[in-house]
Amino acid sequence: MQKTVLITGASSGFGLEACDAFLAEGYSVLAAVRGGATRMPLFADLFARYSGNIELFELDLLDPASIDRLVTTLESRAPIDGLINNAGYGLFGATEDVSDESLRLQMEVNFFGTFALTQKLLPSLRKTKGVILTVSSIVGRHALPLTGAYCASKFAVEGWMESLSAELKPYDVACYILEPGGYPTGFGTSLSWSEPHLQSAYAAPTKGYQILRENISKQNQGKSIRPVAQKMVYLLSKRPSGLRHLIGSDALMTALFGKILPANLWHNIISLVMNKLQRKNV
Numbered sequence: 001m002q003k004t005v006l007i008t009g010a011s012s013g014f015g016l017e018a019c020d021a022f023l024a025e026g027y028s029v030l031a032a033v034r035g036g037a038t039r040m041p042l043f044a045d046l047f048a049r050y051s052g053n054i055e056l057f058e059l060d061l062l063d064p065a066s067i068d069r070l071v072t073t074l075e076s077r078a079p080i081d082g083l084i085n086n087a088g089y090g091l092f093g094a095t096e097d098v099s100d101e102s103l104r105l106q107m108e109v110n111f112f113g114t115f116a117l118t119q120k121l122l123p124s125l126r127k128t129k130g131v132i133l134t135v136s137s138i139v140g141r142h143a144l145p146l147t148g149a150y151c152a153s154k155f156a157v158e159g160w161m162e163s164l165s166a167e168l169k170p171y172d173v174a175c176y177i178l179e180p181g182g183y184p185t186g187f188g189t190s191l192s193w194s195e196p197h198l199q200s201a202y203a204a205p206t207k208g209y210q211i212l213r214e215n216i217s218k219q220n221q222g223k224s225i226r227p228v229a230q231k232m233v234y235l236l237s238k239r240p241s242g243l244r245h246l247i248g249s250d251a252l253m254t255a256l257f258g259k260i261l262p263a264n265l266w267h268n269i270i271s272l273v274m275n276k277l278q279r280k281n282v
Contacts, residue, residue: 004028004080005236008059008117009087011039013185014135014228018084019043021229023050025237030080032059032070032087061087061113062105071120079124082236085114085134085157090187091149092209093194094202102194103149110153115160122168129172131236134161136177138251141244142258145271146202146209149194158244165243176235179255181248182216183225205275 005022009015010031019029023046033039036058040047046054057073060066074080091098091106118132125132139147140154158177165175193210196203231247234240246252258266 002026002028002053003082004030004078005082005084006030006032006074006080006121007084007086008032008061008114011035011042013086013187014180014183014225014232015084015086016042017225017229018086018232019046019054021226021233022236023053025233027053027082027233029054030057030074031055032057034058034060059087059117061109061117064116067113067117067120071117074121074124079127080121080130081125081128082131082133083118083121083125084232084236085118085132087114088135088153090147090191091194092147092191092213093149093206094146094196094200095148097196097200097202097206098149098194102192106149106153106192107156110150111156111160114157118164122173125173126168126171131174131176131239132161132164132168133176133178133232133235136161136179138179138181138246138248138254140177141179142254142266142270145275146206162243174239175243177244178228178231178235179244179246179251180228181246181251181254182220182223183228183248184217184220184223185225 005027007015007018007022007029010019011033015031019031022029031043031054033056037056040056043054043056057070058066059070088110091102114134124130134157136154136158139151140158143151143155161175161177168175191213193206196206200206228247231245235245246255261269
């Protein structure tokens with residue numbers, strides 16, 4: 001019997017690639033995006049190749065009514081077998097420079113909206129003994145300087161998912177956290193920066209980090225994101241053990257050093273390396 005997966009943030013990056021990967025494996029894909037039908041051109045190739053197996057739905061995680069409309073629509077259909085929480089964006093900058101408004105927006109999209117959608121879909125996923133996969137980041141495990149708001153949103157997601165995994169185990173619903181490293185997903189183009197004010201002590205480090213991010217993005221341009229989508233398919237179809245799953249050489253290396261080194265030493269190394277790189281790139 002054909003299985004159905006709902007993918008949020010499906011219009012670009014990991015989300016769009018995941019749509020292709022799941023369709024190739026015979027899944028029925030419900031692609032949830034902001035803008036709904038206006039994003040149809042982005043999916044033209046998938047609709048041409050997999051007509052009848054992919055549908056487009058409107059979803060704005062900042063709008064509770066949008067979440068409710070999607071859930072209500074899905075309730076009138078067969079229960080879904082999988083949910084991939086992929087939608088989100090990044091807010092970077094020094095803690096002292098982050099505005100209250102931008103911080104709350106970061107948490108609303110990356111955590112509160114994702115939490116609300118998942119919560120409302122739990123009855124459906126219990127019926128199918130389905131799978132919930134939430135895309136986090138390696139910085140959801142090990143934080144970096146000048147990324148505090150984004151890291152906080154990912155740490156929140158990971159703590160919640162760890163709790164949810166235990167809650168759902170008696171119902172045979174599997175939960176996974178995917179922690180990618182750097183990939184050319186367009187994350188950098190949608191990245192928001194809390195710009196330092198004129199007297200900010202973090203103007204130079206922020207500028208250096210912005211340049212560093214641009215350089216890293218250029219280096220990653222030739223890197224395929226297909227392995228990430230294939231990992232998603234593997235987790236949903238094979239349901240292996242383990243909650244957290246790393247992907248990407250940089251993520252694996254960061255996790256390894258974070259595990260084997262004493263916490264104080266690891267934090268000092270990260271700070272020294274980041275500060276050096278930032279000064280170099282100013």
